[in-house]
Amino acid sequence: MFKSIKLAIWMTAAASCAWGDAGVLIPSTAKQPDPKVLTLDEMSIAVIVDNGHAKVKVQQIFANHTALPIEGNYVFALPRAAMISDFAIWDDATRIPGVILERKRAEEIYNDIRAQALDPGLLQMGERDADEARRSAVFSARVVPIPAYGTKRIEIEYQERLAVEQSESMFAVPLRPDVYRAQTAGRLSITLEIKTAHPMRDFQFVGKAYAMRTASRDSKSVKASFAGRAIALTEDFALKYSLDALKDDLEVVTYRDGTDPGFFQASALLAMPAIHAPLAPRSIVALFDTSLSMQWEKLEREFQALEALLRSLTPADDFNLIIFNDKVAAYSPAPVAVSPETIDKALEFLRAAALRGGTNMQAALDAALAQSMGHDPHIVVFGDLGATRGILQNGKLAEWYGAKWKQIAETKRPRTYVFAVGDDANLPLGRMLARNNGVLEAVRSTEPIDFKLKAFLSKIGRKPVDNLRLTTSTPTNFDLIYPLEDSVFPGSMQTWVGEYKKPAAQATFTVQQTRATVPLPARNTEHEFLPRAWAKARVDALLDKIEREGEDQASVDEIIRLARKYKFVTPYTSFLAAPRALLRPRLIRPGDPVLRVKTDESITSVVAMFPFGTVKKLRYLSDEDTWQTRFLAPKDLADGTYRVRLLLRDKQGRTYRESKTFVIASQPPVVKVKLDRNQFHRGEAVKLHVSASDTTRTIVARMHGAVPVYLKWNSGMGSNTGELMVPATFAAGRYKVTVTAEDFAHNIGSREVEIEILP
């Protein structure tokens, strides 16, 4: 009876663990898409990339193959930088669209609709009390009813801005399954249109699953499409292209619907140097957050980023490592020369450091500024930037830091680079810190960090283009101009958006020595993304102001007005999706063997019905606003996934049923490693094939002195694969490769294999 005490049990809502799956409708009685119950009959994806702004519209029709009306859970994992701009469910011939509302009002309506036994959807951002809700990029909705032998049509639209790094841009619609099995679309159509004022080259589609047919293509546009039947969605739809960055280029596009104001976007592509000058010696002080808030995935990513930074250094550099939580500890009193030994010791120092509650960002930054740094000093901050000790308010902390930073002689002022980690990372602070001659990059708790980390590291030691300003020939005709990048490097693009007050025959824009002269038309609606892009930049600026100076009603009112007009979610607004669609605001946190449930305020009673027959009433914990019970799993309950049913009753006596899964994993992941050979030369890749238990979440291979590699599922190989590079500096001899698998309950399983490095 007491098995559960020692079981590794965690509870997952289907929606909460979907990171890569897009547009999946799962029968409420299943944990995976079940084509016997629901099929994806049609899917259309329309992509328009207009001068770096992508608008993606997805329409899906699902068919119910049962004789009963059923419920489904719709999950769409948005790309990190994307903002949902529309969502609608069709009820027969009626399209029921979502709306943006002031957050408080949305919550009132949400509760009101729930009281009518309908399920509204609610998408919010910035919630700090629910892990699930915090992952605002996962949109999940309950779709009910899906009529017997009938269909249900769902539409979702999102927008994202594409970054330009080293003159390259990449774009993907995430279709590849991560958590769920691949769906098959009965009919799939994809249309793509790219428009760019900057000349484009090396355009290519990534992947082979969707054989796009190109209708037209030149240096400033691409039109392509795909149509097929019975298409398995096994890959993302992805493309990449380069912008011709041989010389600086400035392009301006405009929008005006006939009324004031008009909008413009000026994008300056900065030329890539023909040959990168060798990096001068750098002095790096890395700040590493070891507070409790970094535990689990965030810490792993933070460590991965730090290790990549340290191993990217050269013997000409020096470095120090300062770890911080509520206390601050340095690896060395002063920066030390880079060598494999000093890096290993620094990482060991970090690995041995216990986590502590509390984060004193101020003390950490102070300690970093006090370091005696050599040439080309950089402070590189890793963490979620959530201060709980010292100065807490973002604006005041940034102001204090800026003042201290300016006390340092100009030639010795360290560039302040920030690598923010986590869905809840304090990006406003990161942005303010990075304004001290640095760069901000941010990764979510779960997304792969390779691309962003590579771009981030490539900028350390390279100089951003300073004092990049946009000027106009008639400044009084322009207002509220915002740059969209905090810093830009050669090969990347700075973009400004702004308003123009009155149409004009022509206006000249200048960035550095580059000019562009364009008309400011009375009416031109070709670039329809522009008003929304400007509004988003305006809202970001207002949020930044609130961070610095505190909340004022005028700013809040304007944020709400702009968000509602242009349809995007802010900390002050929510997206209320179509009635009868329920975002799952309920939370089940990992527990062992404790079941926790977060419910709406209206719920007055929760009863859990476990699959082994136990029925437990949950207790309401007012401090945590959570329902909880403890349960015992029978001894003979085998490891696996089980479903617990929740009966919830509201104040009016209405009952609702929810079904959640929990996994019993009494065994850590079992890892098996295969190598195609055991002897390698320096500089070669060790190809790893690893199988691990089904519940495994991450697999990482490490070899002392080498950059660790995170293995990924390779459906073609039927195993997890990755390549571990043997450093060129390794001496000949025998080495151990340790492969560690971690499951969702944070159980660890590992296996060691030995390889030989040949002379």
Added chain:
Amino acid sequence: MIFGGSALWRARVVLREAREHVSAAASFRFSVRSLVPVIPAGLESMGAPAVFNDAAVFEGHLYIAGPAGLTKYDGTSHEGASGAIATRYRVGAELPPAPLTSLAVGLAGDSNASELWIGTWGEGLAAFDGRAFRQIRPDDARLRKITAILPVDTGRILIGTEKAGVLVYDGHVLAPFHSSIADVPVTALAGDDSSLWIGTLDRGLLHWKAGALETLDDVLPDKQILSLALSGETIYAGTGVGIAEIRGGKLARVLAPGYFAQALLAVDDKLFMGTLEDGMFAVPLDAHPGRLAQLGAASVCPGCSIRKILRIDNEIYALAEDSLWHGNEAVIRREDSLLADRNITALKMDSTGRLWIGYFDRGLQILNANGGRGQHIEDDHLFCVNRIAHNAERGVSAVATANGLVLFDASSRRRLIGQADGLIANQVTDVVFRPDGSMVAATPAGVSFIDAAGISGIYAFQGLVNNHVFALASDGPRTLAGTLGGLSILEGTVVRASFTTSNSALKHNWITAITQVDKDFFVGTYGAGVLRLTDRGEWETFDDLRGSIEINPNAMLVTANAVYAGTLDRGVAVYHFSSGRWTFFATGLPSRNVAAVEARGGVLYLGTDNGLVKVPETTVVN
């Protein structure tokens, strides 16, 4: 209430009469034995509150069954009886050591007198003829968890089981009712053996009639049937979200939608419904029974969990968890008890002689030093208790709970430490005091160190062999951390070594309990019993402790005489220092699942999931 205080009988296994062993292919092997109460010398039950599961009238007396046992009351109704307890029959003493789940009165086989049939959760069936008990115990453990009993007029006892379908016992043979329902998880039975209704856990309602089996599942409001009531040709199936009325094999309507209908009684064209948390209702059976809100307030015991509805002498009675109701009157209430709950998870005697008792989900009780009821504390943080530690030098006690670590100073002032204070997780599975007064807390997310400098933590990132830590032991500057994936040895906050089955002679990675014996450690596992880790770092197994033995978390204790390890289903394992041998002690225990062990002054306290007993240590080790 303390039972059996004067009993000084020697422990003896009760197996006097093994009358039959049946081995026919179409039947199940079982044994029948008379139950003779044998109580180990000096063993006392420390009164835990009764919980009522089922009731029946037999030979003019009301009997109520529950986890603690069977209670016989004077008379059968509030008018004709005092409601006084006539006799108690305890599980582990007069009855098998397993909670009682169900009662029914009927004849089996060629017997000429009805008997009271008693279902147990793990020990099969018991029968009471008014004077003595006998146990019908299937050899197959799957058949021993009984969920329902239905005696029928043909002299057969139909038995619903947790996972093994419906069994039939005719006084001689125990057999499956039919192979087509051999693996059905049964929750309720109604009808007779020619037309049998079977409520199931996840397959809806089954109807066996004329050799054919019909299933109603998707049409029901829910597939988990909680209760059944038969009225002529109509069957009512209670579910968590209402009652399905079935006529002619089809769903006619859903009554009381939204109600958790866990007990039903249909009588004289009336339907009574007992709910999980709203008491008992009379459900209208007119053409428009109405929605939930129109049922109004409960007619009996609002707010109660009604387990059974009975008709006695043409009167309707509702059996709640702790009382029996007739109308608005509680005609029987359970007696006051010493303990606040039956499910014990932690025990600790403090330096002033007070016994601290941690409950599974009912908080903490601190008995007075004189054995009085003392103080019961239960709140949003202190309700799921895992472990209690006491620092005699400082008079400080630490209670590890699922919602944080609760510290009590010598004046019983409380302080909660949770994740917000720096603990690596709120769920604390174990806690130990170090010699310097600092503490180490185990959690499913690693280990936290609590000292004057604050709280710090480590987990697998820092080298701990696994994040799920279940047991700790402190040895000077060292801390042993037993985890789901092996044992790590820490010096300060640094992991110095880790043992797993792949790098040592450890037999099972899942470490649940650790206790120091001189320089060695006895390490309990969940599946491989207890091993010894010597001061040389070598693992030793015990020849007489083989097979799959699960040691409960932190249910280990060492005294001058022995090491005690509470097991999941074999009582307490005892390592005798005098002989270097292991034995098991289970006789007289209310459950074989021993989750907590404590000793003081030659008395051993054994906490189980069904009550607490104390017994002289000499009774156990001699």
